[in-house]
Amino acid sequence: MLAVSDLHVRFGQAHILQGVSLSVGERPLAVIGRNGMGKTTLCGAIAGLIRRSEGAITLGGERIDGLAPFRIARRGIALVPQGRRTFPSLSVHEHLRLVSRGSRARWTIERVYETFPRLAERRRNGGTELSGGEQQMLAISRALLMNPRLVIMDEPSEGLAPVIVDQLIGVLRALPTEGMGLLLVEQNLRVATEVAEEVAIMVTGRIATSMPARALAEDKEAQRRFLGVSAGGHH
Amino acid sequence: MDLAATIVLNGLTLAALYFIVASGFSLVFGLMRVVNMAHGSLYLIAGYVGYAVFEPLYDQDAWYAWHAGLAAGILAAALAGALMQKILLGWMQGQELRQALVTIGVSIIVADQILAFYGGNPRQFFAPDSIFGSTQVPLVGGYPTFRLVQIGVALAVGVGLWLLLNRTRLGMMIRAGVDDREMLGACGINVPLVGIAVFALGAALCGLGGVIGSTAQPLAMGQDGRFLLISLVVVIVGGMGSIAGTAVGAVLIGLAEQLGQALFPTYSVVLTFVIMAAVLAMRPQGILGRA
Numbered sequence: 001m002l003a004v005s006d007l008h009v010r011f012g013q014a015h016i017l018q019g020v021s022l023s024v025g026e027r028p029l030a031v032i033g034r035n036g037m038g039k040t041t042l043c044g045a046i047a048g049l050i051r052r053s054e055g056a057i058t059l060g061g062e063r064i065d066g067l068a069p070f071r072i073a074r075r076g077i078a079l080v081p082q083g084r085r086t087f088p089s090l091s092v093h094e095h096l097r098l099v100s101r102g103s104r105a106r107w108t109i110e111r112v113y114e115t116f117p118r119l120a121e122r123r124r125n126g127g128t129e130l131s132g133g134e135q136q137m138l139a140i141s142r143a144l145l146m147n148p149r150l151v152i153m154d155e156p157s158e159g160l161a162p163v164i165v166d167q168l169i170g171v172l173r174a175l176p177t178e179g180m181g182l183l184l185v186e187q188n189l190r191v192a193t194e195v196a197e198e199v200a201i202m203v204t205g206r207i208a209t210s211m212p213a214r215a216l217a218e219d220k221e222a223q224r225r226f227l228g229v230s231a232g233g234h235h
Numbered sequence: 236m237d238l239a240a241t242i243v244l245n246g247l248t249l250a251a252l253y254f255i256v257a258s259g260f261s262l263v264f265g266l267m268r269v270v271n272m273a274h275g276s277l278y279l280i281a282g283y284v285g286y287a288v289f290e291p292l293y294d295q296d297a298w299y300a301w302h303a304g305l306a307a308g309i310l311a312a313a314l315a316g317a318l319m320q321k322i323l324l325g326w327m328q329g330q331e332l333r334q335a336l337v338t339i340g341v342s343i344i345v346a347d348q349i350l351a352f353y354g355g356n357p358r359q360f361f362a363p364d365s366i367f368g369s370t371q372v373p374l375v376g377g378y379p380t381f382r383l384v385q386i387g388v389a390l391a392v393g394v395g396l397w398l399l400l401n402r403t404r405l406g407m408m409i410r411a412g413v414d415d416r417e418m419l420g421a422c423g424i425n426v427p428l429v430g431i432a433v434f435a436l437g438a439a440l441c442g443l444g445g446v447i448g449s450t451a452q453p454l455a456m457g458q459d460g461r462f463l464l465i466s467l468v469v470v471i472v473g474g475m476g477s478i479a480g481t482a483v484g485a486v487l488i489g490l491a492e493q494l495g496q497a498l499f500p501t502y503s504v505v506l507t508f509v510i511m512a513a514v515l516a517m518r519p520q521g522i523l524g525r526a
Contacts, residue, residue, distance in 0.1 A: 047421050073423035085418045089410040098407050099422050127414075146423055 001025055001181045002046070002077075002150050007055035009038075009045050016041045018205035019055070024150060028175070028182035030192035030213065033202035034227060039185045040082050042202070043154040046183070047079040048072040059149065076149030080156055084139040086127035093123040095138055099145045106178065112141040115171070133164035140171065150181035157188045169194050189227060193217040201226045240374035242497050243490065248382040250489025251389035252448050253469055258392060258481050259440030260466040263316075265476030266412050266433045268331060269324055272338040274466055275459030276345035277438045280315050281308035281445030282454040283349055286358050293361065301363045301450070308446040309439050316438020320431050328430075346459055357455035360446065385447055389485075392440065396478050409433060413476065468507060472514045474524025483522050 002024040009017040016038045022029065033039050044050035046057055048069040057065040064072050073079075086095060096109045103110075113120035116137045122130060130138060136156055143151050156172070157165045165188070172195040175182050186192040192199055193213040200210040203226060216222060260274045285308025292300035319341060327333045361367070362381045369377040400406040408429050411419045420426045444462070448454075465488065470476075473484025488507055495503030514522060 049417055049421060068427075069417070069420035070423050070425050073421055079421045081418065081421070085415055087411040087414040087418070089414050090407060094407050097404070098411060098424070142422065 003058045005056050008053040010053045024181050024183050028196040030184045030196035030199045032192045037202045038205040078143035078146045078148035078151050080139045080143045080153040082154040084135045088128040105147045107144045132159050152183045154185045157191045246490035246493035250486040251386045254389045254485035256444035257466040257469040259437035261470045261481045263437035269334050273341040275463030276342045277312040277441040278445040278462045279459045281312040281442030282449040284311035285446045305446045309442040312442025313435040313439035317435040320434035357453040359453045360450040474521030477523045480523030
């Protein structure tokens with residue numbers, strides 16, 4: 001579905017992405033790595049928010065690199081950005097109306113409210129009057145309502161309480177059944193390995209290695225080497 | 236007592252005109268962060284193009300001469316605004332200083348072209364009979380009807396803008412764009428097109444002000460600078476990008492100008508800038524502006 005090949009991003013002298021190649025198919029792919037390894041830059045480059053220096057990005061075989069962000073979004077890539085970036089001036093309901101594709105799409109506003117009853121309760125509240133978990137649900141709903149072919153999520157578990165993280169894992173695990181691709185960028189090893197079957201590890205702007213999620217979950221040595229954490233060490 | 240009421244009413248009618256013109260300026264700044272130094276030029280374009288349509292019709296005694304002039308002026312300003320955003324400013328999104336300089340350049344070119352084309356003689360629209368003449372107002376007595384219409388138009392603009400921003404899809408896009416343009420684009424919204432629409436709308440409001448203003452007072456070269464300055468002062472006092480703030484700023488400045496002229500005519504101009512300096516010192520983001 002999504003194929004990234006030899007993607008480079010430079011900011012002046014800084015070479016942030018140094019030839020990233022990956023592909024996402026029907027099954028979710030997680031990209032994990034420590035802070036400053038270029039994960040957020042990768043998300044931004046795919047969504048068109050960051051200009052690439054070299055490399056190609058294709059969605060369903062068609063080149064999307066170089067397109068304006070709104071055109072990439074319309075081709076079917078939705079972004080749940082780091083920090084959630086909900087709109088302070090819009091109510092919950094307005095966020096959903098802004099991106100809704102009508103009542104015949106797979107994801108409708110009604111379905112979002114059924115899936116996240118908490119959002120239905122807070123439909124009149126502004127985007128900043130929500131808790132971190134509610135904001136994350138809103139950011140995810142905003143992406144789902146675009147009925148995309150692929151969702152990119154940039155550290156969705158960041159700053160959430162453990163019980164909310166569990167809830168999030170449940171939501172993310174349900175996504176692939178919709179035929180929607182998922183590229184999940186995480187620092188939280190548990191979220192990555194429970195949601196995705198395949199995990200790519202990013203080190204200084206490159207994909208250092210990729211392995212089945214189950215293998216990584218049990219490989220303490222790889223975790224220590226690539227992530228500098230012990231198992232579940234996201235606290 | 237009558238005199239005081241008249242002065243207040245004069246101030247409010249002036250405030251109405253200032254609000255119509257400055258609301259467009261504020262709208263454009265709010266979404267696009269463009270300080271449009273050619274905003275006054277849009278006032279001139281609307282006035283002169285509108286007058287070119289108005290004059291021959293008026294000579295033929297057509298009852299719709301003023302309305303046609305109004306429509307032509309608004310359309311001309313909206314078109315000029317949309318073209319300015321599409322051709323010049325869209326390419327330098329986010330580069331505020333460059334955009335300010337480009338729009339100053341545009342304002343100089345427009346002023347010279349209008350002078351070359353229409354000459355330097357002042358013109359003035361004549362309001363249609365239905366809104367000409369005078370109306371009895373309590374405390375004040377007979378008062379020019381057109382000035383009361385001016386207040387009505389300003390109220391309609393304020394309510395209309397509020398409805399647009401809070402009740403329509405375009406309004407949601409504009410508010411979301413003020414918050415986070417990049418994210419709005421990532422939601423699949425054609426942000427450049429929204430930008431052009433907002434620029435056209437802001438320019439149309441300025442054009443509305445241009446024809447209304449040139450009916451209440453003469454249209455001449457130099458009005459562009461005057462209305463740019465007033466728009467700047469009004470939105471600095473009221474708060475950049477806030478429509479309610481623009482209304483508050485317009486009322487304050489309109490009243491201050493009229494009171495100043497009545498109480499100390501020689502120094503009345505100073506009062507406007509005293510208010511601006513005081514607001515900047517105590518509340519730099521403007522009275523209703525977001526910090």
